[in-house]
Amino acid sequence: MKKQYLLSIIAVLVLGLLSACSGSEDTSKSNAGGEKEDATLDFWVYEPESIEGKNKLKDLVKEYQEETGTEVKLTFIPKDDFNTKLNGTIAVGNNPDVSYLDQPLVPQFAADGVLLNVEKYADGENGINRDDYFNGALDSVLVDGELYGLPLNQTTVVLFYNKDLVENPPETFQDWVEIAKEVYKKNEIAAFEGIGDGGYAAWLYPSLVHSAGGSMVNEDETKVTFGEGKALEAAKLLSELLKYSDQSVRDTQNAFGNGLIATKISGAWDVDNYKNNFPELNFGVSLIPYKEGEQSHSNMGGDDIVIYENTEYPEAAWDLIKFLTNDKNAITMSEVTGNFPVNVKAADNPRYTEDEYLSIFSKQMETAVARPRITEWLKINDEVVGSSLDKVIVSGEDPVKVMKKAQEDANAIMGK
Template sequence: MRRKGMSVLALSFVFILVFALVGCSGGNNATGNQNAKPDNANKGNATSTNSGNQPTEPAEPEIEKDASLLVWDNGGSDEDWAKAVAEEFTKKYNIPVEVQVVAQGDAPTKLQTDGPALLGADVFLAPHDRIGSLVSAGLILENFYPDEYKRDFMDAAITGTTIDGVLYGYPTAIDTYALIYNKDLVKKVPETMDELIEQAKAFTDKSKGQYGFMMQVGDFYFLHGFLGGYGGYVFGDKNTNSQDIGLNNEGAVKAGELMQRLRKEVLPLSSADINAAIKESLFIDNKLMFDINGPWSVAALQEGKVNFGVAPLPKLDNGKAPASFSGVRAYYVNSYTKYPEAASLYAKFATSEEMLMKKFEMSGQMPPRTKLLENEKINSDEIIKGFLEQAAVSVPMPNIPEMEPVWGAMNNAFTVIWDEDTDPKVILDKAVKQIKEGITLLKQ
């Protein structure tokens, strides 16, 4: 089975050609043939040239004979899109494709048993932060076209679907959170956190049940924006080195201090009194100016007929943009597939500009292809544009297994920092100690 750019048939062809060349040269004239290469070698990544020596797109791979594919994807609009992609792919390549509904969060677990049993999908959708265990178990193949994807996709989408420097994913969508604001209450969209605090402070009146600003203050997913913007980080080397933890450095402490300022000046509530349902209700009732939230919150606001907009998170007092966490949905190819060439071609086809634009039109999901950011239809959608601008400076959630103990420890740390007004450095030091202990247990 080809791991990168070469099928079993292609490998056989290489060996045959090598022996033929040796035979023709009498085994002595190595110099004359040392640079000879078969035409189809490494075709998944090679770039051909035309007569003018201008690079062209990589050649299409040689598809396995009688290939047929099974694809796992989410239900709802994702299923509708996947079936539309399958239909178009079959028309173009004459390869039958069956789409089954398996939620992206369930697919990695299901593949653990179905993959080795040869029952798993050839191509499946999964969140990027679940692929560390799949790679460790040898359950997914690497992306057959890495250079093309690194050129054409957002950095966050590539980083999120890469393990140990190897790209595995074919990104289909990216999401992150941004600043959602009530247009009827906000006269000027704040460009800095200081400006946001000033506006929010003037509007907040706890006795009237109205608040200038809210966010989920005990959820590290949302809090990473501040921490990352100040120079904090989860793991070193772009979240790949779990021996280097930056969750209690100077930047992380500054994030904790900013949260305490927000509590004192604009959001005088305990963490237990702030949740997604409360924020949504206040926003619909025009009693909330600013909320940090994601695309999943948009439908309810639209149904509530709220006049709202979306903008990137305001810059911090160091002039840096908050580095929000992002999630990347991507297709992956099952390493046990009988048709690695066809499966990889399908994943590539599904993440083409045309198919990802169709996905946006059918589901509103944000395409991670950089060229689509220039698309007039996407640019004219103020809501999507706001989230995409934030996504461009986002950091994908770490996808290595050592991330598991981070969530609980950091959620608890920021809850304590918020509720008890405790020295952030002391609390974050304790959290990092807890995380290190958790990582040690994982490796035993």
């Protein structure tokens, strides 16, 4: 968000911070010598969904304080209110030292000079091994090749399939189309649920684009590329699958859960949904199918943890974010946030590797791709990609023409 925009945020938001700060909890502890270090960090986080998650985070921060002597003041803010309150504090220069940050916001905040560039800390004596993090997760905090924080948690999507309709899940796009033809029953069984609409569809779509061998943007992220070359195979696939997926069936309430849809793309949240709410559903999960000759990829969601440029204690802040994302604590943070660990060693844990469902998500994480790190991406995602996919999915317009035009519109937004 541009500085001039941030400065125009209405004053009432700033006043609203008083109520947010009332939720702050000072979890400071004295060090072994009875004296406190000079550093004090304000740390803003999403309000966990459970008391257990909240207590786990508080305990983890206390552990950090005992090791370092640094004071940390935790402020819990409901996720829906988080960005508004954060922007309000940035506008008046009263932001926290450290906070969670939604992945696609990192490029704009970095461009505005709000975030601390942590390259020198990451590569210093007290640095990190970048290979400890999943590539897609670490990419989410890279802007112009420089680190502006560390990945905190991640999520991705895989293919869900109805085992009573699909004996073996598709590995390739062609397999998927052939299965679609076999299972389709007009007005009774749909081959594919679709990918939703609007911004959500645009978030899922890169999983197909990259699995087709294409990309959303070029290598240096100066132009979008989802409307050219191999990337167009993703739109063609969607159009083909939907020929065997009647809208009337897809619009039925809980269609996949009730056994009316053969395949869908979704996240780990739907595993418990179907286990708990549709116990008769015989379903499995598998990697996203890929274009012949290519490799399965998926998208990336989640949050990063960042340090603000105006912090008085950058070294202490760096110690904190490194502590929370190491191979031990990344597991706890995944439990607190409800997503997957960003640390490769943390993900190599029986909780993820031995579960028949979560193990597939863990495998998919290896090739999950971060969203483009360009300042205009949220606008392009929602207003261009999302609306264009609606034309393909809902209106049945020619996928090649639609996505080529979408690419032109997106590059115009970028001034290309």
